[in-house]
Amino acid sequence: MLDYISPETLVEWVENTAPFLFTDATPVKAVRLLELDFEDILRAVRQGYTWPESPDEYIEDYFALCLSAHHGTVATFIPTDVDSKIRGLLWRDNKNPESHRRMFEFALRAMHWPLERGSRRYTQVAGLGPVSGHNGEQLSVLMGALQAFLKNNDEEFIARAHTAVDEELRREAIEFSTAVNKKGAELDTLRIVASITHNVGDVDQGLSYWPKIDLYDGPRRDFGRLAHENTTPYGGLFSDAAKIYKRVMSPEGHRHYPLRSIKALRKSPDLLLPLGPFFDDWGKLVATHPALDDEARAEVLGALVTGCRKIQGQRGYARAIRGMLDALGQSKLQALLKKLPNSVRKDYEDAELRKAVAVGRESFESSMKKALLAAR
Incomplete structure (x- = not known):
């Protein structure tokens, strides 16, 4: 009309x-x-x-x-x-x-x-x-x-x-x-x-x-x-x-463009992103949710790795990767990485990303609490 x-x-x-x-x-x-x-x-x-x-x-x-x-x-x-x-x-x-x-x-x-x-x-x-x-x-x-x-x-x-x-x-x-x-x-x-x-x-x-x-x-x-x-x-x-x-x-505060093309993430409201950068639990959910198979998990992992490179300063994607690592263990995460292109696997080996992923959840959240106190 x-x-x-x-x-x-x-x-x-x-x-x-x-x-x-x-x-x-x-x-x-x-x-x-x-x-x-x-x-x-x-x-x-x-x-x-x-x-x-x-x-x-x-x-x-x-x-x-x-x-x-x-x-x-x-x-x-x-x-x-x-x-x-x-x-x-x-x-x-x-x-x-x-x-x-x-x-x-x-x-x-x-x-x-x-x-x-x-x-x-x-x-x-x-x-x-x-x-x-x-x-x-x-x-x-x-x-x-x-x-x-x-x-x-x-x-x-x-x-x-x-x-x-x-x-x-x-x-x-x-x-x-x-x-x-x-x-x-x-x-x-x-x-x-x-x-x-x-x-x-x-x-x-x-x-x-x-x-x-x-x-x-x-x-x-x-x-x-x-x-x-x-x-x-x-x-x-x-x-x-x-x-x-x-x-x-x-x-x-970005729009999560790296994840937009992954149709498997749209299957369930369970898989919707929470507020970043607190994505550890979401990463664990991606690693274990029955709506996702290993092909979809690998696709999500690849998008997270790529997003870490493309979106400067954000921390949420590294936290999601750490959540996947905690849920799957190193060997299963490596198996997912093998499904991805060489360029993505190379990005995963970046020293800064590996350093960010190595930080445990408790330590990361403690640093965020300290940042809040410093910013007030």
Whole structure:
């Protein structure tokens, strides 16, 4: 109906990276997508959903599909690229203020969708709910809603959207503050730092769709540049977290391109990557998971070795290799290496990589704890 990626293509992209979301063949009940949750939305479109003829209703349901695709894939190996639509374009292309309200209500519901089916990248210390990169995506959607309501002069929903953004940021700030002050939570602190620094970056991305006019100055003041110079809101905690991120965690913030081509890793949500660089357990899982055979394990090992060379400064891939080594032993790991090209085996013998792999988990995690203390 509009010049968007076709719904069928979008669902194909999701199924390509997260086929485990489509194992249930039960027919989805015949209601609007806006009334369903993310897995049912994806399956409904795959099962031949009949789209509304009304342009406003079509955009509402397409918005629901985009949020579902994003929720299901943003923490997989190949995220579905619909950011511009959920942050800006769909709010702009729908001119109906009542539709904006319905889209906002749906976005609030989407903030409570479970993470377990499509992510292993979440952390909780204070008991206020898990903190993850999903929250940043949700915040950027709320920023799209807030701009629409400001443009519509919809005072009731301006207040509701502003409150929703503020409450989410406060929740994340409390999780960070609790973790950083809790003995024994150093690694969780680093994980939270990585997530919330990403999340306020997503808020800035959401704001980037807004014209620079006086109407939008308030939200920019309240929510913009929190990882940078805007240290007044939330006691400057996001700026504090960003400093730790830059000093300790930033090398891990890449997109894991070396692993994207390995289709075997997409078979199960068990195999999704956690937050780096803490990949020891993931490496052990790759070495032992029944969904993978030795050919697939060798392919993963090769990608990790290559990634260590290509992505300077990151430590997670060496930790994953160490996890595989701990699970398999030296002889079985060498057997996997023999399945790989000579160039990869040569890379594995690199002195710096072998030195990194030789570091035990306890020693590595101790060094990360010390790095956190030095960065505070």
